[in-house]
Amino acid sequence: MKSKESFPFFTPSPLGNGYFGDFGGRYSPEILIPALDELEESYRKFQNDKGFQEELHHLWREYAGRPSLLTKAPRLSEAWGAEIWLKREDLNHTGSHKINNALGQALLARRMNKKHLIAETGAGQHGVATATAAAHLGFSCSIYMGEEDIRRQELNCFRIKLLGATLCPVSSGTATLKDATNEAMRAWAASSKDTHYVIGSVIGPHPFPSIVRNFQSIIGVESKRQFLEKTGTFPDAVLACVGGGSNAAGIFYAFLNEQKKTRLIGIEAGGESDIQGRNAASISFGKIGYFHGTRSLYIQDSFGQIEKVHSISAGLDYPGVGPEHAHWASTGVAEYYRVSDQNALECFQEVSRLEGIIPALESSHSFSFAKELAQDYRKTHKRKGRFLICxxxxGDKDSAEVQRILRDG
Ligand SMILES: Cc1ncc(COP(=O)(O)O)c(C=O)c1O
Incomplete structure (x- = not known):
């Protein structure tokens, strides 16, 4: 392992015009346009600013614990007949990849002279990450969360309050992530003069999807280098779960030029069944539409209304996907599959038992697909596959809910 200093950190990428092929753009109410323009202008300026980059590198390294480890999972590899490698974003401060983006956007907000941060959250991980960044950098903070998710993620709600943020329960709609996002956008529209909205995934109007992907691309930049150092080669496939799509976009981005060697595989929430309303697999079942300010794939009814969705994991329980994923799916750059609640639940337990790592329910979806893929490589390619899982x-945040499900069914 190289010293931390020798690791690459934030690499500025062009913002572009907000379109990814036919997807993306900015379809927002008039009232938000000045705030989005201000954000775009500031990001373009500061992402190339040496002082900004150094401060972000310092926060990621000294506060969040980057670079995160990349390790082989020996017992899973043996049990599944594959080489399973893990990019350990679970070891970051606050327990997920969400801190990468929260720190980046909070730092940007400080450069923009904002005093207050707001965020939406589903699993609570982005809420915790934003509340943490706010506490560390001296912002006041409000976190919008659906009441159903508050029930499922009690521990993270307590952490958000402990960190000094205000938790704003949302009871509209299905009281999950999409409704929390609606409320956070509404609150931002009314307060953008002194408030920054730290969006938590690669969703929303331009420039959010590009900004979040750029901050999360550190996952892929590190992974590619670590994987090469440890194995001298590339993985056959990189796997990541897809809610809005930020951890997947972040790890895929560095591998986009390695298409011939490495497959990019996103795993959506297959939920309880393929019946509309019982899953959250927006690439598998979504149609083109406009929601939360961007053109992408959404699960909709025949009138184009956004449908309710379901996943065992609050972080994947969103009726759409980031526009860049919609583009990658439509052009074949990445492949997308779905894993059911039941299979994710089984892998949550199997990975814990075999590896001594309790994965988030979101990540458990990727493990479950890797297990299937391992069989496929042995059968079809007559060899062991070499997989990198983000x-x-x-999974500490999920333990109480899983305990309840296992007990009550
Ligand atoms: C641990 C974890 N993984 C994945 C996700 C899904 O988000 P995204 O698709 O933006 O990475 C979440 C969302 O809350 C999460 O908490």
């Missing part, structure tokens, strides 16, 4: 977060 372990996006740790």
């Amino acid at each position: 372990l996006s977060g740790r």
Whole structure:
């Protein structure tokens, strides 16, 4: 392992015009346009600013604990007949990849002279990450969270309050992530003069999807280098779960030029069944639409209304996907599959038992698909597959809910 100093950190990438092929753009109410313009202008300026980069590198390294480890999972590899490698985003401060983006945006907000941060959250990990960044950098903070997710993620709600943020329960709609995002956007529209909205995934109007992907791309930059150092080669496939798609976009981005060697595989929430309303697999079942300010794939009814969705994991329980993933799916740059609640739940337990790592329910979806893929490589390619899984977060937050499900069914 190289010293921390020798690791690359934030690499500025062009913001572009906000479109990824046919997807993306900025379809927002008039009232938000000045705030989005201000954000775009500031990001373009500060991402190339040496002082900004150094401060972000310092926070990621000294506060969040980057670079995160990349390690082989020996017992899973043996049990599944594959080489399983893990990018350990679960070891970051606050327990998931969400801190990478929260620190980046909070630092940007400080450069923009904002005093207050708001964020939406589903699993609570982005809420915790934003509340943490706010506490560390001296912002006041409000976190919007659906009441259903508050029930499922009690521990993270306590952490958010402990960190000094205000938790704003949202009871509209299905009281999950999409409703929390609606409320956070509404609150931002009314307060953008002194408030920055730290969006938690690669969703929303331009420039958010590009900004979040750029901050999360550190996952892929580190992974590619670590994997090469440890194995002298590339993985056959990189796997990541897809809610809005930020951990997947972050790890995929560095491998986009390695298409011939490495498959990029996103795993959506297959939920309880393929019936509309019982899953959250927006690439598998979504149609093109406009929601939360961007053109992408959404699960909708025949009138184009956003449908309710379901996943065992609050972080994947979103009816759409980031526009860059919609583009990658439509052009074949990445492949997307789905894993059911039941299979994710089984892997949550199997990975804990076999590896001594309790994965987040979100990440458990990626493990489950890797297990299937291992069989496929042995059968079809007559060899062991070599897979890199983005372990996006740790499962402590899910333990009480899983305990309840295992007890009550
Ligand atoms: C641990 C973890 N993984 C994955 C996700 C899904 O988000 P994204 O698709 O933006 O990475 C979440 C969302 O809360 C999460 O907490």
